[in-house]
Amino acid sequence: MRRFIRVFLFITLVLLVLNACSSGSSGTKGKSHSDKKITVTAWHGAGGEGGKFLQSLVKEYNSQQDKVEVKLQYVSTDNMVQKITAAAAGNALPDMGLLMWPQWTGPLKDIIQPLDDFIKEDPDKWNEDDFLDSLLDGNVRFNDVTYGFPMETNNLALYYNKKLFKEAGVEPPKTWDDLVTVAKKLTNPAKKQWGIELPTEGNGHMDFIWDNFLWQAGGEYANEKGTDLLFNNEAGVKATQFWTDLINKYKVASISPPQNGFQSGKIAMSIDGPYDIPNLKSAKVDFGIVPLPEGPGGKATSLGGTNNLIFKSTSEKEKASWDFLTWLASPEVTAKFAAGYGSIPVRKSSSEEKVWQDFIKENPGVQVHVDAYKYGKIRPYNLSSYDQISQVVASHVQAALYKKETPEEAIKKAYQESKPLVKSWLTN
Secondary structure (H helix, E strand, C coil), X not given: CHHHHHHHHHHHHHHHHHHHHHHHHHHHHHXXXXXXCEEEEEEECCCHHHHHHHHHHHHHHHHHCCCEEEEEEECCHHHHHHHHXXXXXXXXXXXXXXXXXXXXXXXXXXXXXXXXXXXXXXXXXXXXXXXXXXXXXXXCEECCEECEXXXXXXXXXXXXXXXXXXXXXXXXXXXXXXXXXXXXXHCEHHHCEEEEXXXXXXXHHHHHHHHHHXXXXXXXXXXXXXXXXXXXXXXXXXXXXXXXXXXXXXXXXXXXXXXXXXXXXXXXXXXXXXXXXXXXXXXXXXXXXXXXXXXXXXXXXXXXXXXXXEECCCHHXXXXXXXXXXXXXXXXXXXXXXXXXXXXXXXXXXXXXXXXXXXXXXXXXXXXXXXXXXXXXXXXXXXXXXXXXXXXXXXXXXXXXXXXXXXXXXXXXXXXXHHHHCCEHHHC
């Protein structure tokens, strides 16, 4: 009997050891990426160095935690909306969209997962008060529904050639009137030198710049719901008149500006964003940055940038995507992203991060862009037809610059042709 008990205990001990070894092996295997991590895919449109930098951030995230594995896929922004829509129809939708343009929110709204439930459960990771002014309502939040995270942001300021300003003995302008006075002194027809550059091609870029002057004249582009256009008034005419005067009356801007005129020293002032700073440094331009001159309606600058979205899938993948996007939206990472990508951090507290402080020391003028958010304006992304309307507006502003239409005629015709195109996705 005692022998039987000893054999029984021995067998039991062996089984326990084998079970422990099996559990240990299984535990090790369980910690591998393939068994433990939830894989989520993200489409983005960042090419070149920007794409490489985004990839480095994703690699950093993947390596520092064992819950989520993010995989990136580049898709051209030229047909991003069409490809995402087709992927949704074929049940092949990515889990996230990174660096998505705000005007895509309307066309994609039915497949975007709103974030409000996540925010309610995890408010500290969202940290709403820490986002820069003007980056939520009208950009990622419409009708009190939050559709995404601000990812990168920028705005416009006046860039000026320090050498040309010193030679002319002038200071950067603070108002529209100052701009005329200073630009006159910086214009030299004999040298084919112009005071300021204005876009003269009737495209979306022209509308993006013209918007600023509309707001500075005291106007608005569209109403809050995106059901009507509001530029058909005195402010719209004033903005267009000012542009036509700069070219045709004061002759301080060229109807055919030289290519890369600011970089080559042929143009003294340019309206630009922080994304062009690397190019200007590469061209060895000694430039300064000041706020856009104040108009009769006050200060204004157009806010640009992109957002990150979560697409509808499973609760597990949506939660994993939320984890990654809150990491991307943390003060440390937004500071790192902005310094490496060429934008402004979307977080106020990012200014305390060393990587951003070092960047500002090297590029002190960028602080002008940061300070401008308190009077920044969002374009009318509540209009699902905004891209079409902006082309119409730009074509008539261009007609005014070429003296084919008066500013009054240009604004009136732009409104008449745009009005039938008005379509707000917020009222659907």
